[in-house]
Amino acid sequence: MVTLRKALATALFIALAIPATAQTTEPVDAAANALIRKHGLEQSRLDAYLQPMNDVWGQRLTGSPELDAASDWAAEELRKLGLVNVKKEAWGPFGRGWSLDGFYLHARGAEFSFPVMGFPKAWSGPTGGRKTGKVIVVNATTAEEVAAMADRIRGNVVLLGAERELEEPFEPLAHRMSDSDLLEMANWAPSPAPAAGAAARGRMGSPEAMERMRQQRAVTNAIFEAGPAAFIDGSRNGDYGTIFVSAASVAMPADAPPFGGRVSPYSTDKPKVVPQFTLAVEHFNRIHRLVSSGHEVTLDFELNARYYDDDPMEYNVVGEIPGTDPAIGDELVIVGGHYDAWHSGTGMTDNAAGSAVMMEVMRILRVTYAELGKAPRRTIRIALWTGEEQGLLGSRAYVAQQFAERQAAPGGAPGGMFGPQGPLVTKPAYDKLSVYYNLDNGTGKIRGIYTQGNEAIAPIFRTWLKPFEDLGASTVTLQNTGGTDHQAFDGVGLPGFQFIQEVIAYDTKTHHSNMDVYDHGIVEDLQQAATIIASFAYHSAERDEKMPRKPLPQPVPGPSSSQ
Numbered sequence: 001m002v003t004l005r006k007a008l009a010t011a012l013f014i015a016l017a018i019p020a021t022a023q024t025t026e027p028v029d030a031a032a033n034a035l036i037r038k039h040g041l042e043q044s045r046l047d048a049y050l051q052p053m054n055d056v057w058g059q060r061l062t063g064s065p066e067l068d069a070a071s072d073w074a075a076e077e078l079r080k081l082g083l084v085n086v087k088k089e090a091w092g093p094f095g096r097g098w099s100l101d102g103f104y105l106h107a108r109g110a111e112f113s114f115p116v117m118g119f120p121k122a123w124s125g126p127t128g129g130r131k132t133g134k135v136i137v138v139n140a141t142t143a144e145e146v147a148a149m150a151d152r153i154r155g156n157v158v159l160l161g162a163e164r165e166l167e168e169p170f171e172p173l174a175h176r177m178s179d180s181d182l183l184e185m186a187n188w189a190p191s192p193a194p195a196a197g198a199a200a201r202g203r204m205g206s207p208e209a210m211e212r213m214r215q216q217r218a219v220t221n222a223i224f225e226a227g228p229a230a231f232i233d234g235s236r237n238g239d240y241g242t243i244f245v246s247a248a249s250v251a252m253p254a255d256a257p258p259f260g261g262r263v264s265p266y267s268t269d270k271p272k273v274v275p276q277f278t279l280a281v282e283h284f285n286r287i288h289r290l291v292s293s294g295h296e297v298t299l300d301f302e303l304n305a306r307y308y309d310d311d312p313m314e315y316n317v318v319g320e321i322p323g324t325d326p327a328i329g330d331e332l333v334i335v336g337g338h339y340d341a342w343h344s345g346t347g348m349t350d351n352a353a354g355s356a357v358m359m360e361v362m363r364i365l366r367v368t369y370a371e372l373g374k375a376p377r378r379t380i381r382i383a384l385w386t387g388e389e390q391g392l393l394g395s396r397a398y399v400a401q402q403f404a405e406r407q408a409a410p411g412g413a414p415g416g417m418f419g420p421q422g423p424l425v426t427k428p429a430y431d432k433l434s435v436y437y438n439l440d441n442g443t444g445k446i447r448g449i450y451t452q453g454n455e456a457i458a459p460i461f462r463t464w465l466k467p468f469e470d471l472g473a474s475t476v477t478l479q480n481t482g483g484t485d486h487q488a489f490d491g492v493g494l495p496g497f498q499f500i501q502e503v504i505a506y507d508t509k510t511h512h513s514n515m516d517v518y519d520h521g522i523v524e525d526l527q528q529a530a531t532i533i534a535s536f537a538y539h540s541a542e543r544d545e546k547m548p549r550k551p552l553p554q555p556v557p558g559p560s561s562s563q
Contacts, residue, residue: 044360233279457547460548505520
């Protein structure tokens with residue numbers, strides 16, 4: 001039952017989020033929307049992509065043969081839809097491939113013996129058989145402290161970090177956005193204070209931050225130099241068997257710049273990568289307590305993994321429905337999401353959801369245009385990015401190849417999101433992109449869209465969302481959401497957007513965890529998302545003008561010489 005108070009709040013939210021003056025400024029094709037809704041909601045084929053993308057092609061670590069096979073499958077599915085120019089486009093070099101064949105963890109002591117729940121970190125070195133090492137707790141803050149215990153570390157298992165105190169989850173692990181949440185986003189206005197990115201760059205580039213980073217690197221390097229047999233740490237968050245795990249660590253030059261030029265475990269230089277495991281926090285805590293209270297704990301471990309060095313390149317998957325308008329047919333509307341995933345789950349919410357939705361978007365558009373008896377005016381392209389988890393590498397490489405890139409900042413290499421950036425150099429196709437739409441915030445339904453501070457585009461998005469109010473999508477905010485591939489476009493002044501999604505249990509349970517699997521996807525929510533995105537892509541392809549752009553972003557200077 002809807003209470004009067006809630007009804008009034010909802011009415012107020014809609015009135016503020018969708019001003020009446022904006023509802024008539026942009027044409028909406030009602031006939032096309034009716035077909036898009038039919039094919040997206042009533043005749044959805046989304047699960048035909050979503051289920052095999054997880055259960056069959058679930059291990060999609062960047063650079064791995066499993067991702068190569070998954071990309072071949074996705075490309076073939078796009079060809080079956082009738083898309084043209086379907087291909088795997090190379091970018092890179094990325095580095096070494098890695099795949100996990102199996103592992104074993106078991107703890108023993110004089111009074112106890114128990115299996116240990118954990119996962120290897122990606123690109124960890126194989127052990128070459130079953131190994132055993134005494135667990136040594138290391139909470140050092142300086143390289144000198146590590147050096148003093150080097151004899152104890154050598155050949156044993158280093159347990160990094162302190163015991164993490166747990167609290168029982170009395171609050172819901174998953175939730176949907178409230179009307180008040182969305183109203184706050186709709187009414188958000190930029191602060192006159194420095195932008196968050198600029199503030200973060202200032203903090204991260206400060207002398208204090210640089211010194212902390214140098215100290216952390218010195219400690220890590222000292223541990224590696226001591227020659228441990230393996231590293232173990234605890235999941236950064238999560239409990240009840242949820243393990244958040246990503247990439248292994250490697251020794252880092254003490255003078256390496258904080259932004260750019262860093263050593264990666266997948267580097268073609270083939271750095272030595274000690275076997276590393278992230279444990280379920282409860283198992284990590286138990287071992288930590290045992291060792292700290294004077295019990296000797298021995299860890300039996302085995303890691304069967306393989307590196308692949310034959311092809312250091314990586315590949316995005318692209319395909320398109322060609323535009324047919326002689327004047328604007330070569331202009332582009334792109335939809336996409338990242339296809340790579342971490343290795344402990346199957347990447348359901350991060351980001352099989354977005355990839356499968358975008359494949360379904362292309363299917364919906366194909367059948368909708370067929371029933372309308374026409375083809376799109378602009379070309380509509382899909383891109384499934386790889387290397388997103390390592391820093392938006394695939395989408396940034398694509399944007400640099402096709403549209404624009406930053407030159408090196410004076411005195412150093414470009415530093416990406418937080419580092420120094422030089423002048424922008426555009427390419428001929430820069431003026432051909434109309435818009436890029438991204439999906440990569442979990443399994444939840446769409447509630448609206450972030451405009452990246454693009455005020456000119458907000459009335460257009462409000463009008464296009466109006467027909468989908470009944471599906472719960474009506475919020476347009478000037479805010480930006482970070483950390484995914486739309487930033488590769490927005491960072492060079494191109495219109496690139498991420499939709500507002502319901503968070504569900506993204507942060508608490510699934511994001512980068514072993515529980516990011518098919519069972520935690522909500523197909524009905526993603527059907528709604530595919531329907532709305534298909535409508536946005538359709539109307540973007542059919543409008544007379546390209547989507548409005550913001551002013552070009554200015555270069556970000558590097559640290560001053562005094563730093």
